[in-house]
Amino acid sequence: MSSLLKSRIADFQDVLKEPSIVLEKLRELSFSGIPCESGLRCLCWKILLNYLPLERASWTSILAKQRGLYSQFLREMIIQPGIAKANMGVSREDVTFEDHPLNPNPDSRWNTYFKDNEVLLQIDKDVRRLCPDISFFQRATEYPCLLILDPQNEFETLRKRVEQTTLKSQTVARNRSGVTNMSSPHKNNTPSALNEYEVLPNGCEAHWEVVERILFIYAKLNPGIAYVQGMNEIVGPLYYTFATDPNSEWKEHAEADTFFCFTNLMAEIRDNFIKSLDDSQCGITYKMEKVYSTLKDKDVELYLKLQEQSIKPQFFAFRWLTLLLSQEFLLPDVIRIWDSLFADGNRFDFLLLVCCAMLILIREQLLKGDFTVNMRLLQGILMWLSRCPGLPHHRCQQDPTESQGTPRLEVTW
Structure with missing residues (x-):
């Protein structure tokens, strides 16, 4: 050191x-x-x-209170209707109309359960491919949810709900003679044919399953926004940071701590995810325009070039701002950038400066390129920034757990 x-x-x-x-x-x-x-x-x-x-x-008491509250959320919100009665030995004849899955009442628990599953399937699809360049999220957590392992509890693993909701797909092929063949898409055992949704044995949980549960609880508690694609990219770096805490006592509660930190962070940036607010002063359109107005102040030549080619900030800055650059850099560098974003007293004004710095770092290529070349540059900016001085060197295909020290971030004009 x-x-x-x-x-x-x-x-x-x-x-x-x-x-x-x-x-x-x-x-x-x-x-x-x-x-x-x-x-x-x-x-x-x-x-x-x-x-x-x-x-x-007050840290000890607040952490105990919040972590207990999160456990309560799990018990109350991840429940399959009818499971409690089944555990109590209630017979089929004793099931009432209110308990029946075909109950049309919009307030019935079964109706809520089916609607929740629609949200869950979208979350499930997104979290399984979280940070594909590292293996962390596919590995088993040391601290699976204890409620899952308790047979006396009403808690139901989300993995089981997804498996019950998703139909097994088959490939349908028709040859010239009109004969239809049906086959499983994962029939072979070759690596390319392995199911990308393969999960760990019962009793174990992968880290992505923990992230899935965090997002599902958030969606249940925030029905006004629920789950929007991209939230998984926000919660991923938070959970990774807490789940790799050297302090095992805090690491054990990474799920609950991530949930509340994610909730607080979303309270500040949630307007980016609400479409009806896009054109308001707090919406994402206004922030994208601020990227260009800031660029105009810092580099008017580059600004005029992009304007001349009708390259709007919506074409590239939407993802940069909404996901806090989590898709533009590899995880170690995202975490380092977030140190500065979270420390920024003028919440996320610094993000606008980073976006402008990213443009200025590739200004020579942008000034030379036409519309097609420049769009390719802006939408694949990670490759180009990795060649630029002043930003951290990217550790391609490296697990962040292996990196040491604090990467450097410089935003200069």
């Missing part, structure tokens, strides 16, 4: 050991990158995202 890194760790520890943490000092330190050693990043993110208060003395 370098002397510089040791000094930075000591600076963070000095700030965090105070009975009442000075938020401005913590933000100033965090903006330049938070070391992952000693669980510093996990703790700082919890404070910067308003999950933990500034008074250290």
Whole structure:
């Protein structure tokens, strides 16, 4: 460990050991990158995202309360109607009309259950392919949900619900003579034919299944926005950070802690996911236009070039802003950028500057290119930024758990 890194760790520890943490000092330190050693990043993110208060003395009680509340959410919201009666030995003759799956009442538990499954299937499809460049989310968690393992509980694993809801697909092929053949799409055992949705044995949970449960509970508690595609890319880095906490006592509660930090973060950026607000001053269209107005102030030549080619910020900046750049960089670099985003006192104004810096870093290629070339550049910007000085070097195909130190982020003009 370098002397510089040791000094930075000591600076963070000095700030965090105070009975009442000075938020401005913590933000100033965090903006330049938070070391992952000693669980510093996990703790700082919890404070910067308003999950933990500034008074250290209240941390233990608040964490116990919030984690208990999350367990209550699981018990109340991931329940299959009729399961409790089955566990109590109720016979089929005793099932009432209200308990029946064909009950047309919109307030019936079965009707809610079927609607929830529609949301769950979308979440399931998205979380299974989370961060495909690393194996972390496909690996088993050390701390599967204990409610799943309790046969006396009404809790039902989401994996089982997905399996019951999804029909097994078959491939239908018709030859020239009109004979129709039906075959399984995963008949062979070759690697290319393996089911991409293969899961771990009962009693084990992959990390993506934990993320799926977090998103499902969030959707249930926030029906106004529910689940929107892309939320999985926001919760993924949060969960990864907490699930790799060196402090095993906190790591065990990564699911609950991620849920509340994600909820707090979404409270700040949820307008980006609400279509009806797109054209309002708090909507995503306004923020995309701010990217261009900021670019005009910093590099008018590049701004005029993009305007001349009718390249609108909607063509590329929508994803950058909505997903907080989580799709433009590999996970270690996303986490490093988020250190600065969360520490930004003017919430996410810094994100606009990063987006402009990304454009300016490839300005020479953009000034030379035509519309087609430039659109390809902007929509595949990761490849080009990896060649630019001033941003972290990308660790392609490397698990972030193997990286050391704090990547550097510089945004200069």
